Amino acid sequence: MYGAVLRSPRHQLRRVTCCQSWTSRRGFSVLGIETSADDTCAAIVTSDRKILSNVVQSQHSYHEEYRGIHPYMAIEAHQRHLPGVVRQALKEANMSIQDLDGIAFTRGPGIAGCLSVGSNAAKTLAGALNKPLIGVHHMQAHALTVFLTSPPEEAPQFPFLSLLLSGGHSLLLVAVSPTNFRILATTADQSIGTAFDHVAKMLEIPWMAAGPGASLEQFAKTEVGDVDSDDLPYDNIFVTPMPGKLAFSFSAPESQAARLVEKRGVRNMSLKSRVLLARAFQTRVVLQLEQKLAIAIKHCREEQIPIRHLVVSGGVASNAFLRERLRVCLDSASTDDRISLVCPPPKFCTDNAAMIAWASMDRFLSGDTDEYSVEHKSRWSLDEFSASTRSKELQPHAWQP
Incomplete structure (x- = not known):
């Protein structure tokens, strides 16, 4: 044998x-x-x-x-x-x-x-x-x-930070080597991808070939005209869970969105209202990632772990808004020693x-x-x-x- x-x-x-x-x-x-x-x-x-x-x-x-x-x-x-x-x-x-x-x-x-x-x-x-x-x-x-996907000169150096975001997982970790990973934060309840999927479903967003999470991202980009205070009561309903702690919770923003949809009734909500809620939900979920990432960078500095790269992968890493905001977060948190953002092409994120x-x-x-x-x-x-x-x-x- x-x-x-x-x-x-x-x-x-x-x-x-x-x-x-x-x-x-x-x-x-x-x-x-x-x-x-x-x-x-x-x-x-x-x-x-x-x-x-x-x-x-x-x-x-x-x-x-x-x-x-x-x-x-x-x-x-x-x-x-x-x-x-x-x-x-x-x-x-x-x-x-x-x-x-x-x-x-x-x-x-x-x-x-x-x-x-x-x-x-x-x-x-x-x-x-x-x-x-x-x-x-x-x-x-x-x-x-x-x-595999980056040119050798752009590949990250160990150790590096990594955000692994998908329908099944939400992890913030330090990659020490190809086989050694130190988890800094994970979700206390459900994954970020599952939360995106659930909110897309409750808002009855049309299904795209790439799935409900990608559908919500595209739906949030829909042009709805000028926004005034009467249109946007949504920012106030979201709070960042476990502030100051290295831990995620994506059930919290989903539940906050669900309560509003249940109160109003999705069939009674205008297209504009649904778009603005999807946009506010996506913004607050990504803000949670930004805040936890900033804490992790500070933690690595205190532990004298030299971090020069952030690698973001998993299906949710295909989200263009997410990538844009993480770059802003890194620029803010690493003014002295710039941390590079490295992502696979979208087709290799999923x-x-x-x-x-x-x-x-x-x-x-x-x-x-x-x-x-x-x-x-x-x-x-x-x-x-x-x-x-x-x-x-x-x-x-x-x-x-």
């Missing part, structure tokens, strides 16, 4: 040497598979930072009537789409399945049934093809995407398999692969992940091209 051979130190050394020769010849190529939530993704990435393919099959049409992810529908869609998505990734890369050097998949966190679809597919392919396998932490992949393939690269090149029996983990904190990797921390081969 290949899994048994993999445990042999002699085989490990021989396979690492082999990987290094492949890399010097054409780059070590990895098929990444991502099925943690509602997009079915496959990509092929090489160790020399080439994205040969990046296929994303959206499920938004399946979930539109539910105004959010329906787990059963997501699992069924992954099962239907994944074979074709993998085949398309190979076709776009002009490769056969035998040409691959390794296979990586999202091990967690995510929706358990969705993770199992990608996990089972990756393990079956790796076992059948006698290829090495690695299960990747989804949030680690988001944090490291910029090393879930994709290129980031999964890339996050696995160091482990492949170091020979630290998983056995075929590795299980997915729907609940898997970055603290737990960091603790498990700290004792065998890898040299950052891939992160410094």
